[in-house]
Amino acid sequence: MLSVKSKSRLKITTWNINSVRKRSDLIKHFIQEFSPDILLLQETKVSNELFPYYFFKDLGYSFAHYDGEKTGYNGVAILANQELEIVPKISFIKEARHLVAKTKCGIEVHNFYIPAGGDVPDIALNLKFKYKLDMLQQLTSWFKKEKHSSNKIILTGDLNVAPLEHDVWSHKQLLKVVSHTPEEVEKLIALYNSINFRDAVRKFTSDSEKLYSWWSYRAKDWQKANKGRRLDHIWVTESLYNNVTHAEISKHIRGLEGPSDHAPVSIHISI
DNA sequence: ATGGTTGGTTACCAA
Numbered sequence: 001m002l003s004v005k006s007k008s009r010l011k012i013t014t015w016n017i018n019s020v021r022k023r024s025d026l027i028k029h030f031i032q033e034f035s036p037d038i039l040l041l042q043e044t045k046v047s048n049e050l051f052p053y054y055f056f057k058d059l060g061y062s063f064a065h066y067d068g069e070k071t072g073y074n075g076v077a078i079l080a081n082q083e084l085e086i087v088p089k090i091s092f093i094k095e096a097r098h099l100v101a102k103t104k105c106g107i108e109v110h111n112f113y114i115p116a117g118g119d120v121p122d123i124a125l126n127l128k129f130k131y132k133l134d135m136l137q138q139l140t141s142w143f144k145k146e147k148h149s150s151n152k153i154i155l156t157g158d159l160n161v162a163p164l165e166h167d168v169w170s171h172k173q174l175l176k177v178v179s180h181t182p183e184e185v186e187k188l189i190a191l192y193n194s195i196n197f198r199d200a201v202r203k204f205t206s207d208s209e210k211l212y213s214w215w216s217y218r219a220k221d222w223q224k225a226n227k228g229r230r231l232d233h234i235w236v237t238e239s240l241y242n243n244v245t246h247a248e249i250s251k252h253i254r255g256l257e258g259p260s261d262h263a264p265v266s267i268h269i270s271i
Numbered sequence: 272a273t274g275g276t277t278g279g280t281t282a283c284c285a286a
Contacts, residue, residue: 018277018278018286019277019278019279022277022278022279043278043286045278045279046279070280071279071280072278072279072280073279073280073284073285073286116285116286118285118286128285160286216275216276216286217275217276217277217286218274218275218276218277219275219276220275260277261276261277261286
């Protein structure tokens with residue numbers, strides 16, 4: 001019997017949406033343009049009762065796995081145009097900051113919203129900073145210890161750390177700014193090394209080139225100032241790295257009317 | 272060194 005070997009590809013996007021209900025037009029625009037197969041959102045800022053389930057269903061996303069808080073803080077979601085298997089979230093994460101799902105082809109996709117960590121980069125003075133570092137450390141232990149059901153793992157999300165010198169507009173000026181302090185970077189790299197993740201987005205941009213996914217709302221002209229940071233990441237395990245065929249950060253989406261302060265970050269992966 | 276903007280449970284808190 002003849003068989004045709006079909007080659008397929010998966011498009012995956014992570015996006016800190018900063019209120020999913022405020023971004024309907026923006027989300028529609030992005031989906032029409034890029035049509036991700038799997039869309040991972042952070043800071044949905046909506047309780048589960050009020051999550052816009054039918055909004056995504058009408059756009060072709062029949063699968064929706066989401067976790068929100070009544071208070072309107074945090075919130076994460078995984079949307080897909082195909083059935084995914086829901087995997088229980090990591091138990092020590094008590095807030096709505098993490099979800100996992102698995103594709104039919106056996107890829108486990110993690111969606112994280114790591115705490116921002118407050119303003120003062122000192123664990124003795126700032127409990128939010130301690131909370132952030134502790135979570136990164138706990139995740140490192142978890143990934144090391146966990147017996148993973150698949151060696152194909154994708155870690156995505158707003159990790160709230162810009163690890164490389166050229167992940168920020170000024171390495172020197174941000175060394176004491178939460179998101180780029182050596183202490184956080186060290187913890188993030190430890191997580192990166194826990195099961196030998198590879199940076200799917202940097203695969204296509206040299207480490208010596210500036211690359212950002214977030215620009216503050218507070219700039220008078222964010223494009224002109226261009227004081228960005230790369231806080232949003234897509235990491236893949238080694239067995240998937242060769243299959244990553246494309247990566248992009250949709251900076252123009254940050255420039256549309258009523259934007260999130262984060263741009264969507266996406267990859268193509270052949271399966 | 273300071274203040275700038277945005278979203279949500281709003282008349283403050285977190286980012």
